[in-house]
Amino acid sequence: MIVPDTHQDSQIDKLSQKIKEASDLFLGYPVSKDFNYSKLYEFLKYPINNLGDPFEDSTYRVQTHEIERQVVEFFAKMFRANPKDYWGYVTNGGSESNLYGLYVARELYPKAMVYFSESTHYSVKKNIHLLNIPSIIIRSQENGEMDYEDLENTLQFNRHKPAIILTNFGTTMKEAKDDVSKVKGILKKLAIQDHYIHCDAALSGPYGAFIEPRIPFDLKDGADSISISGHKFIGSPIPSGIIITRRSLRDRIAKGISYIGSLDTTITGSRNGHSPMFLWSAIKSMGEEGLKARYLHSVEVAQYCKNELIKLGIDAWTNKGAITVIFPQVSETLKEKWQLATEDVTHIICMPNVTKKQIDEFIKDIVQEKEANR
Numbered sequence: 001m002i003v004p005d006t007h008q009d010s011q012i013d014k015l016s017q018k019i020k021e022a023s024d025l026f027l028g029y030p031v032s033k034d035f036n037y038s039k040l041y042e043f044l045k046y047p048i049n050n051l052g053d054p055f056e057d058s059t060y061r062v063q064t065h066e067i068e069r070q071v072v073e074f075f076a077k078m079f080r081a082n083p084k085d086y087w088g089y090v091t092n093g094g095s096e097s098n099l100y101g102l103y104v105a106r107e108l109y110p111k112a113m114v115y116f117s118e119s120t121h122y123s124v125k126k127n128i129h130l131l132n133i134p135s136i137i138i139r140s141q142e143n144g145e146m147d148y149e150d151l152e153n154t155l156q157f158n159r160h161k162p163a164i165i166l167t168n169f170g171t172t173m174k175e176a177k178d179d180v181s182k183v184k185g186i187l188k189k190l191a192i193q194d195h196y197i198h199c200d201a202a203l204s205g206p207y208g209a210f211i212e213p214r215i216p217f218d219l220k221d222g223a224d225s226i227s228i229s230g231h232k233f234i235g236s237p238i239p240s241g242i243i244i245t246r247r248s249l250r251d252r253i254a255k256g257i258s259y260i261g262s263l264d265t266t267i268t269g270s271r272n273g274h275s276p277m278f279l280w281s282a283i284k285s286m287g288e289e290g291l292k293a294r295y296l297h298s299v300e301v302a303q304y305c306k307n308e309l310i311k312l313g314i315d316a317w318t319n320k321g322a323i324t325v326i327f328p329q330v331s332e333t334l335k336e337k338w339q340l341a342t343e344d345v346t347h348i349i350c351m352p353n354v355t356k357k358q359i360d361e362f363i364k365d366i367v368q369e370k371e372a373n374r
């Protein structure tokens, strides 16, 4: 028999301490920590559920659809959607947003082939498997960007089939960005009219509009849907994501459900109604200007980090406009301490909460280790 646990408080204290310590030291994951949503704590008292389509009335009224629509509108504008033809919703994360984009694509073109680069996030491969769409992996260039020549040659072979292209706007390791207008150009050249482009902009979507010179990625540039994560650049205590697409595309897959008195257009039924509030609060307090300042700060710290590493003789680099600094693998001890994700290389992602002071501490660790190994 499970009895009530009277030691809960001490366990919570311990957990709280552990989370705090882990959160103070990390440079390797793309998660912002500099948020304060205390104004919204009040809402944890309610069973908020955004069940159904945010743009349709529902019979369940403990929901934040109005707020959710404002979040969708903000990003639809940033991604230069047609103001009369956009749609979207707040998801559980970038992975669900990617699933949605690919789902719409497959419903439109059931006989299509998906093309994505080898630098693509694991969620995409899983989603393609779930949706049972045939796919081909395209080579990446050294900087992580799609190899357009390989894309063109591969498309050429399969030009009789509709094409779904998954482009990346900020790959997981190197924050590489595929140029949607180049992809569009290749499709045009090969006269593949039945095509769909989904842009995975999990990390870089929220600041894509501020990158100079601009890297084409959004709806106006030719993408049909764009996904972003809410807990990455913007920051949220609960993982979340956003999918933006065209309303006319969504309409093709909408089904009415009388039980909820709404349209079943989302992947999950019950949906988190708190996450839209965090995102809403963030964009309301920052506005576009604040979001831009946040990005410029990150770029500055990334450039600083890169230069400090280069001063130590370490071969560090960044993709254009990126906030991720890439360099050769460091020791296990440093990887552990700073929670650095590693593949063939290591990276530091200069999220808005990362400061030059933290970079200095990391650099100090490298110097100390170098001296110890001498």
Ligand SMILES: *Cc1c(COP(=O)(O)O)cnc(C)c1O
Pocket (backbone or CB within 6 Å): 092, 093, 094, 095, 096, 098, 121, 123, 168, 170, 171, 172, 200, 202, 203, 229, 230, 239, 240, 241
């Ligand atoms: C993080 C990430 C995802 C997945 O997003 P989640 O919010 O973790 O589900 C997808 N693609 C890229 C490029 C990512 O960096």
